[in-house]
Amino acid sequence: MARAVPSDASADEAGAERSGDAALLARLRAGDEAAFAELVRTHGGRMLAVARRYLDSEDAAQDCVQEAFMSAFKSLDRFEGRSSLATWLHRITVNAALQVLRRRSHKDEVAIEPWMPSFDEQGFLEGPTVVTAADAEDLLARDDVRAEVRAAIDRLPLSYRNVLLLRDIEGLSIKEVAEMLELTENNAKVRLHRARTALKKQLEPLLNAGAL
Amino acid sequence: MGAGRLGRRLKAVTMRRMPGMITCAEFERFVVDHYEGALSEPERRRFERHMALCPPCRVSWQSYRKAVALGRGLFAEEDRDAPAPVDEGLVAAVLAARRDE
Ligand SMILES: [Zn+2]
Numbered sequence: 001m002a003r004a005v006p007s008d009a010s011a012d013e014a015g016a017e018r019s020g021d022a023a024l025l026a027r028l029r030a031g032d033e034a035a036f037a038e039l040v041r042t043h044g045g046r047m048l049a050v051a052r053r054y055l056d057s058e059d060a061a062q063d064c065v066q067e068a069f070m071s072a073f074k075s076l077d078r079f080e081g082r083s084s085l086a087t088w089l090h091r092i093t094v095n096a097a098l099q100v101l102r103r104r105s106h107k108d109e110v111a112i113e114p115w116m117p118s119f120d121e122q123g124f125l126e127g128p129t130v131v132t133a134a135d136a137e138d139l140l141a142r143d144d145v146r147a148e149v150r151a152a153i154d155r156l157p158l159s160y161r162n163v164l165l166l167r168d169i170e171g172l173s174i175k176e177v178a179e180m181l182e183l184t185e186n187n188a189k190v191r192l193h194r195a196r197t198a199l200k201k202q203l204e205p206l207l208n209a210g211a212l
Numbered sequence: 213m214g215a216g217r218l219g220r221r222l223k224a225v226t227m228r229r230m231p232g233m234i235t236c237a238e239f240e241r242f243v244v245d246h247y248e249g250a251l252s253e254p255e256r257r258r259f260e261r262h263m264a265l266c267p268p269c270r271v272s273w274q275s276y277r278k279a280v281a282l283g284r285g286l287f288a289e290e291d292r293d294a295p296a297p298v299d300e301g302l303v304a305a306v307l308a309a310r311r312d313e
Contacts, residue, residue, distance in 0.1 A: 045295025123235030136281035
């Protein structure tokens with residue numbers, strides 16, 4: 001899973017992060033209990049935020065983070081330090097969340113069809129003809145926009161939301177997404193498109209204000 | 213509304229007569245590949261030609277890109293911001309689970 005060091009981290013910060021990681025890692029490998037507590041306090045918050053993207057209840061997110069730590073502890077010896085501890089734990093959290101979702105049934109998922117575009121009998125699109133000039137960055141400066149985007153993503157059926165999160169947020173390739181979710185590449189691509197389209201449809205009042 | 217219908221019918225007739233012109237439904241099937249940079253050169257030209265002549269598809273494409281950018285931007289911001297402090301209950305739970313392993 002390709003995930004770069006956060007873009008705002010300069011080389012120096014990344015270097016400092018690595019040496020801090022190395023010291024903590026040595027204590028973890030030595031079985032120092034205080035080091036485990038420190039790891040949870042340092043990284044648990046971010047991991048919870050990630051788990052909440054995939055899982056719809058706070059309990060499930062907490063359990064997921066706990067499981068993620070357990071699997072991290074088990075593979076401490078295999079951590080090679082090629083990424084930062086933060087990146088490594090992030091990846092483990094995503095995997096743990098997907099594992100939780102795999103165990104669930106998707107029978108009561110909401111349908112995605114109502115968010116799909118409609119075409120007239122000639123195959124022409126009926127939809128808004130105006131789009132806001134504001135770019136994403138400007139829009140995201142508003143609290144109401146952030147809340148609405150988050151709610152719209154959370155409303156997506158899980159099997160679509162996962163594809164969107166893995167491709168657009170985690171930056172995996174479609175091939176990698178397909179492998180992780182045990183889908184064909186084409187299926188993953190169709191789901192990705194529908195997820196983005198459903199997100200767009202829900203955000204129409206924001207993106208296409210004054211249209212229709 | 214009547215003018216809209218007439219406008220659409222005119223558009224349908226005009227666009228149908230143009231060589232290589234695709235319908236909006238066909239345009240829609242190209243969108244994800246265009247976003248991913250996976251269209252062949254002839255496909256990309258057909259996509260661009262349709263978009264140049266069809267305001268709803270042009271707006272739909274721009275909205276699609278903005279919707280993705282909003283999702284990306286939102287989570288990038290969350291990743292940058294310092295998270296809320298970890299509940300000590302979680303710390304205790306993780307340490308207890310580790311002892312039980
Ligand atoms: Zn069109």
